[in-house]
Amino acid sequence: MSKGITSRAEDYSQWYNELVIKADLAENSAVRGCMVIKPYGYAIWERMQAILDKRFKETGHSNAYFPLFIPKSFFSKEAAHVEGFATECAVVTHYRLKNDGTGKIVVDEDAKLEEELIVRPTSETIIWNTYRGWIESYRDLPILVNQWANVVRWEMRTRLFLRTAEFLWQEGHTAHATSEEAIAETERMLDVYAEFAENILAVPVVRGRKTENERFAGALDTYCIEALMQDGKALQAGTSHFLGQNFAKAFDVKFTSKEGKLEHVWATSWGVSTRLMGALIMAHSDDQGLVLPPKLAPIQVVIVPIFKTEEEKAQIDTFVNQLTDELKIKNISVKYDDRDTQRPGFKFAEWELKGVPVRVAVGARDMQNGTVELARRDTQTKETVAQEGLAENIEQLLQVIQENIYQKALDFRASHFTEVNSYDEFKEVLEGKGGFISCHWDGTTETEKRVKEETKATIRCIPLDAKEEEGVCIFTGKPSSRRVLFAKAY
RNA sequence: CGGGGUGUAGCGUAGCCCGGUAUCGCGCCACAUUUGGGAUGUGGAGGUCGUAGGUUCGAAUCCUGCCACCCCGACCA
Numbered sequence: 122m123s124k125g126i127t128s129r130a131e132d133y134s135q136w137y138n139e140l141v142i143k144a145d146l147a148e149n150s151a152v153r154g155c156m157v158i159k160p161y162g163y164a165i166w167e168r169m170q171a172i173l174d175k176r177f178k179e180t181g182h183s184n185a186y187f188p189l190f191i192p193k194s195f196f197s198k199e200a201a202h203v204e205g206f207a208t209e210c211a212v213v214t215h216y217r218l219k220n221d222g223t224g225k226i227v228v229d230e231d232a233k234l235e236e237e238l239i240v241r242p243t244s245e246t247i248i249w250n251t252y253r254g255w256i257e258s259y260r261d262l263p264i265l266v267n268q269w270a271n272v273v274r275w276e277m278r279t280r281l282f283l284r285t286a287e288f289l290w291q292e293g294h295t296a297h298a299t300s301e302e303a304i305a306e307t308e309r310m311l312d313v314y315a316e317f318a319e320n321i322l323a324v325p326v327v328r329g330r331k332t333e334n335e336r337f338a339g340a341l342d343t344y345c346i347e348a349l350m351q352d353g354k355a356l357q358a359g360t361s362h363f364l365g366q367n368f369a370k371a372f373d374v375k376f377t378s379k380e381g382k383l384e385h386v387w388a389t390s391w392g393v394s395t396r397l398m399g400a401l402i403m404a405h406s407d408d409q410g411l412v413l414p415p416k417l418a419p420i421q422v423v424i425v426p427i428f429k430t431e432e433e434k435a436q437i438d439t440f441v442n443q444l445t446d447e448l449k450i451k452n453i454s455v456k457y458d459d460r461d462t463q464r465p466g467f468k469f470a471e472w473e474l475k476g477v478p479v480r481v482a483v484g485a486r487d488m489q490n491g492t493v494e495l496a497r498r499d500t501q502t503k504e505t506v507a508q509e510g511l512a513e514n515i516e517q518l519l520q521v522i523q524e525n526i527y528q529k530a531l532d533f534r535a536s537h538f539t540e541v542n543s544y545d546e547f548k549e550v551l552e553g554k555g556g557f558i559s560c561h562w563d564g565t566t567e568t569e570k571r572v573k574e575e576t577k578a579t580i581r582c583i584p585l586d587a588k589e590e591e592g593v594c595i596f597t598g599k600p601s602s603r604r605v606l607f608a609k610a611y
Numbered sequence: 612c613g614g615g616g617u618g619u620a621g622c623g624u625a626g627c628c629c630g631g632u633a634u635c636g637c638g639c640c641a642c643a644u645u646u647g648g649g650a651u652g653u654g655g656a657g658g659u660c661g662u663a664g665g666u667u668c669g670a671a672u673c674c675u676g677c678c679a680c681c682c683c684g685a686c687c688a
Contacts, residue, residue: 208686243688277612277686284687337688357688394688427647466648473648484647494647611687 139411139475140165140398141281154279154286158395161475164419165398166289170269172321172417173291173393176313182265182293187247189271190238195246199371205338206242209275213238240273245339245364245390248294249372256296256376256386263306264296282399283356283611290394296386298376300365303387304342307363310391311344314359322397323414323527324348324404325534326358327557327606329582334566337390341365347581347606349534350403353555355581355608358400361391399611404530411476412498414526415519420456422448422515423472427465427484434459436488440508444481447512453519473498478522479515499526540604544595547607551578557608561601563594572596578607 140162158166174184190213197203217232241247248266255261273287293310297303311328318326326346336343340362348358369375369385378384405412415421424441428434441457448455456477458468465482472480480503482494493511496503499522506514537556541547550558562568562580573579587603594601 272688274687278684279687288688290688360688392688396688425647429646464646464648464650466646466650468649469647470649482647486647 140402154276154281154284156281156285156287158289161419162398165401165413165417166395168417168419169321169397170291173313173317174267174269176317177267177291177293180265180309180313182267182295184269185266186268186270187244187251189241191241191244191247193237193239195250195372196239198246199339199367201367202245202339202371206274209277210242211240211273211275213240241270242272242274243390243392244268244270244272244292245294245368246372249368249374249388252294252296252386253372253374256374258377259298259379262296262298262376262386263302265293265306266295267291267293280611282402283396285395288395290392292390292392295389296369296374297389298378298384298387300387303365303389304363307342307344307361307389307391310389311346311359311361314361314391314393315346317393318346318348318358318397318400319527321414321416322401322404323416323523323530324358324400325527325531327582327584328586329584329606331360331582332566332569332580332605334569335580337362339364339367340390341367344585345582347557347608348400348404349537349556349608350400350611351406351533352403353537353609355557355606355610356396356400356403357581357610358397359391359393362389364388364390405526406476409470409501410474412526413476413478415478415523418476418478419454420472420475420477421454421519422479422481423456423458423468423477424481424483425465425468425472426457426459427482429485433485433488436485437483440483440488444508444511448515451512451516453512453516469496479518481511481515497522499529541595542592547578547595548576551576551607551609555609557581557606559604559606560595561590561592561603562605562607563597563599563601565597568594568596572607578609581606581608581610 139159141156141158177184193212196206196210214234214237215228215230215232216234217229218226219229221227252264255264269289269291271287271289275286276284279285295303295306297306315326315328318324326348328346329344331337331343331345337360342363344361344363345357346359348356350356364387366385366387368388374386375383376386401413401417402411405414424444426434426437426441428437438459445455445457458472460468463471469480469482476498478498480496480498482496487493487508491508492505493508494503495506495514495518497518534556537554538559539550539554539556540559541550542560547558547560550556558578569580583603583605587605590603592601592604593599
């Protein structure tokens with residue numbers, strides 16, 4: 122397997138191969154950019170699901186499931202929403218196939234649907250159509266529901282992990298009695314995402330709000346977390362939207378308030394997707410492959426035995442079984458790779474490629490000395506340590522690795538975060554080291570679009586922690602009261 | 612949909628200009644020697660040369676149509 126510099130997303134393809142492959146759908150030219158998630162990749166997604174789902178439950182949410190198909194008429198009820206998604210919808214028009222007489226299978230034109238069904242690109246419309254029947258009184262609120270699902274967006278260009286035609290995600294959809302409560306929910310879920318990204322994925326993120334131009338179709342306000350990849354490009358890692366009363370009005374969802382008045386319900390929606398796996402790869406990987414943070418890794422410790430005879434193997438097995446038990450008590454996931462079809466060196470390389478944080482190698486020599494070889498993936502260092510107290514040692518090491526991976530990503534971001542005060546400086550940084558560029562902007566969509574046309578950089582967000590600061594727009598020279606973050610993005 | 616490029620074994624490729632039935636590497640299978648960083652040797656299996664047609668005694672190679680895929684742009688979690 123070739124090894125290369127991982128400076129561009131395309132170069133990550135060899136690590137992607139451990140997790141996903143492009144779906145082979147060549148018979149139908151229009152369907153491309155779908156992915157097959159391999160077992161190891163799916164195990165990572167399951168870890169994400171488990172951790173996020175727990176947080177959702179802790180914050181009062183419940184899971185539910187809504188249909189894959191959305192009648193076209195639902196979809197068109199919210200004007201901005203339909204405009205935003207209309208150009209990327211898969212549409213079901215028929216419900217039956219038939220044999221055309223020559224043995225060829227064709228669509229049965231007699232089985233044309235009265236009303237076309239849209240394969241959900243997101244579920245706001247069908248969920249709000251359902252909520253109408255659930256809500257009558259303020260006593261029915263809030264509704265705090267999440268759905269784990271797949272969605273389809275027929276993008277003109279796809280890219281494995283970052284923009285596949287079909288992807289897995291979770292979408293939270295909540296209904297509230299007041300604007301304040303809905304905004305608080307929007308912000309709370311953004312915090313859940315940010316905390317997850319930083320503490321679990323070890324990917325530092327900027328919390329911010331989107332400009333009007335980059336806002337979700339149908340939202341009054343879009344909050345986001347923005348991460349920085351190792352090639353200097355930004356990646357939107359999660360969004361949380363304050364939808365106002367737009368969907369309640371479109372789907373006629375009203376409730377009677379404490380005061381006895383009939384009012385429209387306030388809404389939020391928020392989601393993260395399998396794109397997070399792309400973020401994980403591009404934030405931490407090196408030339409040896411994936412680097413998984415211990416809190417997320419499906420396998421935290423891999424043990425590789427080195428032996429020549431059956432007697433040696435049996436002796437090592439006894440030791441490993443005991444170690445495995447001790448680690449499992451500490452909730453550490455272990456893989457004992459005692460395959461006799463591969464040699465140790467091959468296994469070392471393979472588990473490094475898969476990003477397993479800690480490797481224990483133990484052979485006859487170690488068994489004599491009462492030692493093992495302990496190797497860490499993040500620093501690629503190894504040392505010989507005592508078998509005694511090994512489980513505790515590993516437990517601590519996993520924490521150290523988690524922190525180190527985060528710190529490394531944080532340092533990288535700090536060195537790729539530049540304040541600029543002129544357009545020339547802006548372009549120079551953008552073409553040079555890249556990363557986030559903090560500068561003044563006049564607040565108009567027109568300026569934003571012109572900067573994008575000229576430089577391909579977009580406003581990633583207006584950071585939540587941006588200070589009030591008088592300045593002038595680097596592009597137009599007009600006054601500005603705070604800095605925004607620009608970057609080239611995926 | 613515009614601009615560029617590519618289709619040969621599971622993967623990556625040579626051959627094409629100048630026509631004679633396909634090269635090499637990885638991987639796979641068997642055996643032997645190996646096993647503390649991606650083993651070595653010997654033997655073996657595996658190919659509608661994207662597809663349809665044309666030229667020719669003969670096409671991976673020349674000609675025409677079609678199809679697919681990749682990269683760039685519009686779009687985007």
